[in-house]
Amino acid sequence: MSANTSNTSLTDSKTSVSLQRRPWAATFILIGGVAALVLGIAVSISLGAAEIDLRSVWEAVFFFNPSVTEHQIIQELRLPRVLGGAMVGACFAVSGAIMQGMTRNPLADSGLLGLNAGAGFVIAICFSFFPGLPYMYLILFSFLGAGLGAVLVYGVSSMAKGGLTPVRLVLAGAALSALLSALSEGIALYFQVGQDMAFWYAGGAAGIKWIHLKIMLPWIGAAILGAIALSRSITMLSLGDDIAKGLGQRTGLVKLAGTVIVLVLAGAAVSVVGAVGFVGLIIPHVTRKLVGVDYRLIIPCSAVLGSLLVVLADLAARTVNPPYETPVGAVVALIGVPFFLYLARKERRGL
Template sequence: MNPTRNEATVSKSPAQVRSRPWAATLILIGGVIALMLGIAVSVSFGAADIKLSVVWEAIFRFNPDLTQHQIIQELRLPRVLGGALVGACFAVAGAIMQGMTRNPLADSGLLGLNAGAGFMLAICFAFLPGLPFMYLILFSFLGAAIGALLVFGIGSLAKGGLTPVRLVLAGAALSALLSALSEGIALYFRIGQDLAFWYAGGVAGTKWFQLKIMFPWIAAAIIGAIILSRSITMLSLGEDVAKGLGQRTGLVKLAGTVLVLILAGAAVSVVGAVGFVGLIIPHLTRYMVGVDYRWIIPCSAVLGSLLVVFADLAARMVNPPFETPVGALIALIGVPFFLYLARKERREL
């Protein structure tokens, strides 16, 4: 055995040993290029196909007298950019949750955050009609927080403590309850059509004013997640390890929870119940770049944006001119992936 090599290996943290910065750099560069191409193709494709040259002109030399330019600027561009933003939101939220809780099944949709936000939206539509979108986002944050608190509270009551599968089972039960209550409110107050968009999950109705309101929240939350990423890496190695390295774990968990609530609440207020993005993308990213969250979080943001943008494009291609809900297409990938992960955790039941 080479003692010099052995000492060098021990001196490194597990995150350094298992991280792959070169792979993360390739993902960030290639992902951004692919995302730009995906946005261009998605904007050009629809009920009326538009040439890429026209898309370029509509973005940089907008002419309000041209119908195609109006379609691009008022309908397609905010839709595609909204999909990219919420994809990044769900993916980063899932990465933070999985890192902090060391739970491979953690996802805002599976742990009741999306259902909680949707329930608060139903209450807003029923009792506060015409509420400005800014306040809808705030109520979404509140609903996501209530959903998270209830799920963790219910899961903690189980004999043997809070295991990953028990947490997901509690999330599934609470999500079903909150969804049923939301549907009951929708039927009683006759607001089913208003809520149908959030039930299905999609970016078709995204408008510029929504993006202007949600973008500062999302940008601040993602920047905060990147700043917190080193501490999340330590937490992902175990709470005892994090404390031994001088981390204030309680403060890190509080900050991470606030970031997750902002990301999940903002995304649900725009696209509704789109699940599994925050489950699939962080696992895929960790497989490619390692366990260092300084790379996982930005790479997850890029890959999450890619997934939602291309899923939205596919949703328009399945049965044109009709659209398939984006949430349904992502679930086709997410459900088998969830079952695979749940099978790995079955011994904890």
């Protein structure tokens, strides 16, 4: 009787996933999102302290002339910045989607669970003790810092009476993020690298260069391809560990692979733009509402929408108060904080 009940439960779970898949919506998001992203990139490149028309942008990208000042501005400053912002947006969004799927925690996000603060803490140590460290090594230390933040948050929240709950996890993440950020600032002040660290605290894409993109691209490309390959297993995990095991998933191996992917994505993003939060919280929720609960659709759509959000946020950061720049993290937080409070209110029973 229990075997029949178990089989019925697995069948119902499969039916539930299939009924909540909306591939037509995913197709529309991928096509429309990519088109909007290309347009957003073009507009973002053209706007700035020196406004450049779209025709010059086209010529600078496809027919670069080093003797033209506008072409140099686009190729050396604006194009790597905008492309880097798109890559970072995809990183934060996909890492958030994986975390929410694996943990079934609607509040999971690399910024809220200590990954960003952990990466920033290790970067502060690198700036203080290893000045002039090549970017390749900096990004590796950023991965380690993200892992340190995750281990501390999960360890502290697991010690609470009653075990892990979504809200407890976020409270532990907030407390440890504040602690790691304070330690980072103290180290930066003591070793007089505060000016270098100010960029990481604020969060912004202004410092992105071609060398950063060349080093990031293999890591990010491999991690996103890995996330897509793992997406079916993450869908099963999002239904619960027992159901995933019943469907033949090796849950421990899937969680390990997913964790590595999240650390690579979050570490790479933080090493470039600093502590930009809430992208991984907002985008997966919006995507699930649009395409359903199948992570084979959620992950690629989250990558596109996350890229679009950061590109538009960076554009707003440069144009809201010219000639000064507003930190990208602050622009995203204007949307993210109310969204987080809404979700936290829904999860208040977990306290």
